[in-house]
Amino acid sequence: MTENKNQNPDLGPDLGLQKPKLVVLAAGGTGGHIFPAAALAESLCAQNIGVRLITDKRGQAFSVNGSTIETHRIAAGSPNYRGIGVFGKLWTVCKLGIGSIQSFLLMLKLKPDVVVGFGGYAAAPTIFAAWVLRAPIIIHEQNAILGRTNRLFSRFAKFIATSFQNTESLDLNQFRKAVFTGNPVRSDIARIGDDGYPPASTDGKIRILITGGSQGAHIFSYVIPKAIELLPQSLRDKLVISQQCREEDKAEAIAAYAKMKVQAEVATFFTDVGKRLSESHLVIMRAGASTVAELTAAGRPSILVPYAHALDNHQMINARALADKNAAWLMPQDAFQPEALAARLESYLTLPDTLIQTARAAKSLGVRDAAQRLTRLVIKTHGINRDLLKNKDPQDDYGDNVLGGLPNEQAA
Known part of the structure; x- marks a missing residue:
């Protein structure tokens, strides 16, 4: 090859x-x-x-x-x-x-x-x-x-x-x-890679984009707010979260972030996902084909949680293709638990060089x-x-x- x-x-x-x-x-x-x-x-x-x-x-x-x-x-x-x-x-x-x-x-x-x-x-x-x-x-x-x-x-x-x-x-x-x-x-997604990885904000804010596929993922709405709650308060104060979720999970997710006083926007669909992706420092997503293509084209570090019941296990194979090149972090769905995710988030978000290196590796795979x-x-x-x-x-x-x-x- x-x-x-x-x-x-x-x-x-x-x-x-x-x-x-x-x-x-x-x-x-x-x-x-x-x-x-x-x-x-x-x-x-x-x-x-x-x-x-x-x-x-x-x-x-x-x-x-x-x-x-x-x-x-x-x-x-x-x-x-x-x-x-x-x-x-x-x-x-x-x-x-x-x-x-x-x-x-x-x-x-x-x-x-x-x-x-x-x-x-x-x-x-x-x-x-x-x-x-x-x-x-x-x-x-x-x-x-x-x-x-x-x-x-x-x-x-x-x-x-x-x-x-x-x-x-x-x-x-x-x-x-x-x-x-x-x-x-799409051309607007492809152009994100030309802009490079976003530098740290002057206010220290860390932007996280979360989507769960075309209809959201219930497990994301359950696990991620609980994982955020386990983070140190000093780290939670820096987070700006954009999370796509199902309609039936929306109110509970909004309430969870509000209780923690975490800046979060929760919606069933984002019309400006390209803009949010360009501003994100970390992405949490499934590992569908379009997701992987957009992440690598944009050059963004990600935690990929493959859908466990995907036909021919193709999402796991997609995620491994990136993880094997240090271009993403793979979390199988059965290991996607609040404590495990919180430990990863604290590790990645407090080491900016790790995010930058993973972003570069992702971009190197993008077409x-x-x-x-x-x-x-x-x-x-x-x-x-x-x-x-x-x-x-x-x-x-x-x-x-x-x-x-x-x-x-x-x-x-």
Whole structure:
């Protein structure tokens, strides 16, 4: 594997390729799939490349430069969802069948030049339809282990774009297709890394950002206030806390911080999370793919508490990828107790150099231009496909290493 040097690649003219007219993004409806798709859409639109999104009913439409990306929602569901029973699983299979028909009709209508899949079961019907219609496919894996949908459809893809330099569960054929692009993040998040780690405030305040995923985490609302209460009063007086939590936990968390006289803002959702992240000295979060990508792009030290029931244990694998590089601290959920967290907080927050070094390590793993790298891969895939349709050997244009030429790729 080559080292990540955060190069800023050119996006196509140097390859001598005609840019695709239309790219379809296929993504599951959760933030971990939608956020990188939105970041890629922003980069593609900057290159005057048309974009359409195909997702399920959960998928939020997003805008680029004030214009909403045209979004199509299809029927989909996960047959592995816990507690749905036999009939629920049969209905899920039926929905995937309906979604396949919807995707096939959409693909016939749209005629995309390239299809990029971001995982999630909602992406499966579109990737299958693209394969049937011989549209070139890229799949993007956000986690440090190949997800089930991406694993299943990797055989159809021309490239597998990875977010980590070392991605687990790749077989030999998948490894040969793998290109390290990083996980695209929004441009406002990417810019945080350029500003550097925030210096200590003149008033000595230490800012902590706490989020628990798209819906908050109940265990955070229970453990963290209790851990803060165990800290010395002199340290508590310095804290400025921003905590996202569930609605049902909000009142109790607010009351706990008020009782301790700790400056805290508790909300179910922050609209200015980028600003809060840029000002934070420490972050406490889950270890989802988007979380990890944003932390490393921004270069912020963190305590990561992987969700214990994540599919294929992918959050634990993501967290270990950072912890092994001293770019974050890992606390498994069963060890996430008030006393243990308080001991860590007191240690980290009273040693500023430790926070600074961990921030630097996180930033060294960040890929702030991941959206541009993935855009270049889309353009290159379109060019290779056009050559193949003309019965022209892509090696005539790109040399022996058809997969090469991309910065920091995972070389086969």
